[in-house]
Amino acid sequence: MSKTIDRETLLKIRAAERFESLSRRRFLRGAGAAIALPAFASLMPRDAFAARKAALKAPTRMAVVYVPNGAIPAAWWPAGDGGTNFELPRTLAPLANVRNHLQVISGLEDLCANAGPDGAGDHARAGGTFLTGVRIKKTAGSDIHAGISIDQVIANQIGHNTRFASLELTCDAVRKSGECDSGYACAYEYNMAWSSPNQPLSPEHNPQFAFERLFGQGSPKERVANLKRRQAEQNSILDFVLEDAQGVARELSGRDRQKLDQYLTSVREIEQRIENTTKMRVENPEIDAPAGVPVSYLDHADLMFDMLLLAFQTDSTRVATLLMAREGSNRPFTDIGIPSGHHDLTHHKNSAEIIEKVQEIDRWYVTRLARFLEKMDQAQDADGQSMLQNSMILYGSGNADGNRHTHDNLPILLAGAGGGAFQTGRYIKAKPQPLTNLFLSMADAMGTQGIDKHGDSTGRFSA
């Protein structure tokens, strides 16, 4: 692919690589080491029966990675009519090493994000509808209402196989105060996963906490024991508070009751998790936990991807979401010479100079993805395949052209074959259809049963 890259771009890539290598943190070396280990050992289930099954087939995993503000279409879409013979365009060029694992899919749309009678707020809608496929209620906070998100629908069926039914991560460490987009509650932008129409699942932004939640606190040698000791103590606490909550909930109604129900559901889920930990092996990556949130966004993004990788590698979960930045994010990208905010730039007034900057940002994100996908590809799975081959990493945005806030022909790519469910290395020019159709097909690949409708879906994905 390198022949499509001009000299200036190449210089920038080299500079970024050098920057990256200098700013690597201690942890990343550790993570690199862990990734060199065969994932096989980590994935061996305890009982022999399951082991026999696993020998035949490694689990399928899925992650959804969200990027805000769409992508400049001209630099995102490959030329040509699709098929296996396509060149990666400028924005996707960093994916050259995993090209054969990709499906670049056009034609997908999220029409629930269109304005309809609700007026402005395309960013909140693009974020809030992306995985739910429903119209979200326009409210400043009194009655948020979206829908259950596809990752949670899938986790509800297969989540019992792993210690964590699902994992929610974000690279947005700071929230703005005040109001969000055009009268929509901030919850729609900052949360991708929804376990019910009014229960967003807040994502973790601190890589250290994400790590400790998965594997326990303390030194590599102590952490699993620490985790188990803590959980053992928690059991009787949870019993006590559950009784309290049931008592309180009986006396409440309406929205008050809803709040207590969220509490009750959460307590029960933790109890389930603790039970799973006693039944399932806690795979301990023998590396140090990351030391909090890195200063540089690049390091932060890479670390969150590393956490995702570790979670998959240790089979702690098979369903995950990673929000690179909230929809509408106005983050500047100073390390690649772009001091202006991403969102402001996407309204580019057709200025070639500004479009150029947005493309650079689009590619910055894709470069982070590429690094992750390459690591996934190098990790060997239980069946000897590349872990990427056995997974589905959906990457994209609920905005297509950020300048005009369009929600058709979304920039979407699906990496990994889902264990063979998909034929990769293709650019698919699909007929216009809801993004949720692709989700149904992904749910099938995850081994779920009977998920025939999600949000605005009209059927399974078809090219």
Added chain:
Amino acid sequence: MSLKRVFRITAPIAALAFVFPVARAATATPIQTYNSTILPILEKHCFECHGDGYDKGKVAFDLLESDKEILEPILWLRVLNNVRAGLMPAEGNPHLSADEQATLERWIKRDVFRLDPARPDPGRVTVRRLNRVEYRNTVRDLLGVDYNTEHEFPPDDTGFGFDNIGDALTTSPMLMEKYVAAAQTVVAQAVPLIARQPVAKIDTGMVFDGKGAGSKWGRRQLTFDTPADVATAFKTDLAGTYRVKLDLEVNGSYFPDPGKARVVVKVDGQEMVNQEFVYHDEKVFTFESRQKWPANSNHAVTIELTPTAPAAKKETVIDFFVNKLHVEGPLEPAHWVKTENYERYFPREVPKSRDERRAYAAELLGAFAQQAYRRPVTDNTAARLAALAEATYTQKGKSFEQGVAHAMAAVLASPRFLFKLEEAAPNSAGGIADVDDYSLASRLSYFLWSTMPDAQLMELASRNELRKNLNAQVERMLKDPRAENLARNFTGQWLQARDVEGIASNPRQIILRDAGEEETQRKLRQAFMKQDEEAIKRLNDYIEQVVDSKPEFSKDVRKAMREETEMYFAYVAREDRPVTEFIDSNYTFLNEELARMYGVPDVVGKQLRKVTLPAGNPRGGMLTQGSALVVTSNPDRTSPVKRGLFVLANFLGTPPPPPPANVPALEASEADFKGHEPTLRDVLKVHRENPACASCHNRMDPIGLAFENFNAYGAWRDSERKQPIVAQGNLITGEQFTSVSQLKRILVNDHREEFYRTLTGKLMTYATGRGMEYYDVDTIDQIVKRLDEQDGRFSALMTGIIESAPFQKMRTTATVTAAN
């Protein structure tokens, strides 16, 4: 619209009722009044755009058909707000007369909203979870532990611009997990598990001194390259066994290195450690020895380091830190002393018998739960907690104290701690009741302090005497240091002052744009691409010089900006100043750095203090404080649109509707401005030429442009891109101004009522934890009236809110009874 006008209206309402047809409202139905009295007003003033075939903004009054459509509160709330703000009738159409407006307001409030001033509706607050600020403060007050929730917990979702809104605060499994873990951690930190323990003396490595002793990051540093011999001496009084513990650390740089060193540690000349250390990036080694020491004896610990293999490269330093020396003893129990804080949690000796133990546990835990739940608990709750403690302390190897601590952790994870559960006083009538004294105590303390009620509030509540002493208590609470939380959390969100420390800003870029040096920057980029070293150096030096000529927008300045806004609010509250000083005054709060940024002379030192501004300085009031100017800017330039919106939304209460769904592409590329790079005024002018944009941007942009003399990080500037700045403009309501100072005066003099109403609504939202609804209009109007009668004093606002129905009362459809 001026205040005087309103009070000409409200005062004679009662009189009007006898003279004008409105008097029939007592018998006429709302629809009859609409047809007889309201429609004629609408026809006269509104049909130009909202009737006779026009439905601007999708409102056509003559198309309202059913009674339900006519009496739709949301529609009339919009009418009320727009008419009061002078936005309707729109430009060019005659305004309503005072009488007409009074008639309209009265009909909206009484017939559409069905408000009864004698029985105001308190509204419904959804049960509120403690947000992470409240949790942190509450745990600190309860257990004396500062648990950094901003670090540990995910951010709380916000509603109506605030993070304490019951409806918006959700509980996810991850958060619950964190609550349980936090409860365990906090209790482990706070509650001592043993009654007595040996005396311990812990020193940092800095007590070691001698040959080769360096220091780094405030720690005693030796290195693998340099021979060292350091020592410390101390004296012990009592005879007995002592434990000596030493923490050492190898801390190499990023790259592994073959350097090695041998280290010998001696206690009173006896070898305790003799070991060769190799490279580690960061590893702590702990060594321990026991010593039998006589009474009144002197001791020395020495550390000797000898390099055994040189480091590979000169620049690679392997540090060897001496972290801590810990001397504990005598270890014989006869010499042990009481553990710090033990008596706070365990005031008596732990009894021996099983029954007595259980009773003691129930007593301790009942009292703790009462504090934590902020209301009395039943015997049953205490007994359940005691049983939980007993299940732990009867386990092998567990102490009574451990059992009690475990049950305390359960209290902190209970919904009765995590949620503000409220209860009605027994005076409920017609679905409305006072909240009980305990609920009121919590409402007050979380409003004014963002934390749990203190002992005095709880004591008054227990005697049902809080309401009797309300004014004195509020006064006491506002003087308490905890009231800083109101300043911090309210202004932090009302004016987003919280964000000023974290928001992305690129001062370098801002300075270069202001100075019109973007072209130089482009040249520098080209020079980089051509690898033209000479040009790179020349251009770079020039740019550095331009940037360095401006005061630095540092971390400290950002912090000072946040504190300035908080202190300003706290000052107005504490000194009971007129709230209009939030808009305009001749003072602010500065330290040296911030004063330099603002161009105010003679302020020395780091501490912020009240500074009277020199005549002509435009900084008085919150609108021109750094925090407001920065949070309304983009990372690289100002945003007059955001600034205009900020003033309209947060001070005047009339934010324009959000932009239309399909924003027309702004084709005005910067190439259109031949001769110079366009200023924001140039760009926005083109913007407003588009009629689709003009109706709202004519309201926002002139206000925002008045602030153009303040750059994107809040410093004064006279030009942008080498073009002089023009701050002149006019409000949509007609008033003209030529400077930001004049704009402030117009806001204070001619828009005071809107400001009062907006501020009241914001503070009510924060105080009650719910958004303001149409049925709150009367309540807010009463507080606005009170503010006007008392020259805008802060106390009028505060007492108005605290005495209001939404703060004092609740609807009694869903209540919680005492914890059982």
